[in-house]
Amino acid sequence: MSDSSKTSTGVRSYRGHMAPQCNVIGIVVADMPRSLAFYRRLGLEAPPDSDDAPHVELPLPGGLKLALDTRETIRSFDPGWSEPNGSSRMSLAFACDDQADVDRVHADLVGAGYEDHLAPFDAFWGQRYAAVRDPDGNGVDLFAPLDVS
Numbered sequence: 577m578s579d580s581s582k583t584s585t586g587v588r589s590y591r592g593h594m595a596p597q598c599n600v601i602g603i604v605v606a607d608m609p610r611s612l613a614f615y616r617r618l619g620l621e622a623p624p625d626s627d628d629a630p631h632v633e634l635p636l637p638g639g640l641k642l643a644l645d646t647r648e649t650i651r652s653f654d655p656g657w658s659e660p661n662g663s664s665r666m667s668l669a670f671a672c673d674d675q676a677d678v679d680r681v682h683a684d685l686v687g688a689g690y691e692d693h694l695a696p697f698d699a700f701w702g703q704r705y706a707a708v709r710d711p712d713g714n715g716v717d718l719f720a721p722l723d724v725s
Contacts, residue, residue: 602643610711667715675704682706
């Protein structure tokens with residue numbers, strides 16, 4: 577029997593207990609106001625007085641949260657933490673209303689000075705797709721289904 581299986585209620589169990597649930601996605605930021613401006617531009621809500629906060633949680637659809645922590649906050653409990661090197665290993669993907677919205681959001685972000693990573697294109701997997709970098713170099717993907725008419 578596997579350590580992870582579904583119970584009769586459909587909830588995953590892990591070693592006889594409810595499996596851990598992903599609830600927060602955390603990003604370490606160098607400049608909280610700049611990072612908040614980027615994510616606000618994508619429609620996430622942050623309190624207006626949070627620019628000077630060392631930790632900010634932005635609600636995401638479905639109950640998840642995106643947590644932004646300053647480097648100093650992370651080092652306060654993990655003194656061995658150091659800046660990652662090279663390319664990021666993860667990205668956040670934002671669904672857009674339609675293909676034109678992918679282009680519009682991408683142009684808005686790039687026009688505001690954020691780094692373009694992939695200009696909008698029609699991907700072979702059936703999506704209009706683009707990617708930018710947030711102020712800390714993390715990938716932020718934008719996508720919408722291609723019209724198949």
